[in-house]
Amino acid sequence: xxxxxxxxxxxxxxxxxxxxxxxxxxxxxxxxxxxxxxxxxxxxxxxxxxxxxxxxxxxxxxxxxxxxxxxxxxxxxxxxxxxxxxxxxxxxxxxxxxxxxxxxxxxxxxxxxxxxxxxxxxxxxxxxxxxxxxxxxxxxxxxxxxxxxxxxxxxxxxxxx
Numbered sequence: 001x002x003x004x005x006x007x008x009x010x011x012x013x014x015x016x017x018x019x020x021x022x023x024x025x026x027x028x029x030x031x032x033x034x035x036x037x038x039x040x041x042x043x044x045x046x047x048x049x050x051x052x053x054x055x056x057x058x059x060x061x062x063x064x065x066x067x068x069x070x071x072x073x074x075x076x077x078x079x080x081x082x083x084x085x086x087x088x089x090x091x092x093x094x095x096x097x098x099x100x101x102x103x104x105x106x107x108x109x110x111x112x113x114x115x116x117x118x119x120x121x122x123x124x125x126x127x128x129x130x131x132x133x134x135x136x137x138x139x140x141x142x143x144x145x146x147x148x149x150x151x152x153x154x155x156x157x158x159x160x161x
Contacts, residue, residue, distance in 0.1 A: 004080060006138045007087045012131070015088045019095030027103055039112065040097070040119040048093070048126035055086055055133025062140035080141050086134025093127035 030037045062079070065071040071079075101120035104113040 004077075004084075006142070007084050007135070012087060012091045015091035016095035019092035019097075020099045023096035023099040027099070036112075037100075039116050040100070040123050042119055042122070045119070045122035045126035048090075048123065048130050051086070052090075052126065052129035052133040055083075055130065055137055059083070059133060059136035059140050062137065066141070066143065076141055079137055083134040083137030083141070086137070087131045088134075090127040090129070090131025090134060094124050094131065097121075097123045097127065 027037060058079070062071065097120045101117050101124065104116040104120070107113040
C-alpha cells in the first residue's frame with residue numbers, strides 16, 4: 001500500500017495541464033458546433049473564495065491543535081485528503097480558466113467576451129487561493145522529525161523505531 005504524502009509540484013502541474021487541455025477540447029467542440037460556451041457565473045469564484053477562506057482558517061489552527069494533541073488520526077487523515085483535494089481542484093480550475101480567459105482576451109471590446117474575461121479571471125484567482133489553502137493544510141499537518149538523540153534512546157531501549 002502506498003503512503004499518502006503531500007501534493008508534489010509535478011502532480012500540481014499535471015492537474016493544471018489537464019484542466020487546460022480539457023478546456024481547450026471543450027472550446028474546440030463548441031467552435032465545431034458553432035456554439036458559444038456559457039459565461040462563468042459569478043457564484044463560482046465567490047464559492048471558491050469562501051472555501052479558500054475556510055481552508056486558510058482551518059489550516060492556520062492546525063499547528064496549535066497538533067501541539068495540544070487535540071487532533072485525532074482520523075481527522076488528520078480527512079484534513080490531509082481535503083487539503084490534497086483543494087490543491088488539485090484549484091490547479092485544474094486555474095488551468096482550465098486560464099485557457100478560457102486567453103481565448104476571449106482578444107475580443108474584449110464586446111460585452112459578453114469582457115464578462116467572460118472578468119469572471120474567468122476572478123475564477124483563476126479564487127482557484128489559486130483554494131490551492132494555496134489546501135497546501136497550507138497539508139504543510140501544517142506535517143510533524144517535525146524527532147531529535148536524533150530520542151531515536152537513539154528508543155533503539156537502545158529495544159522500542160521499535
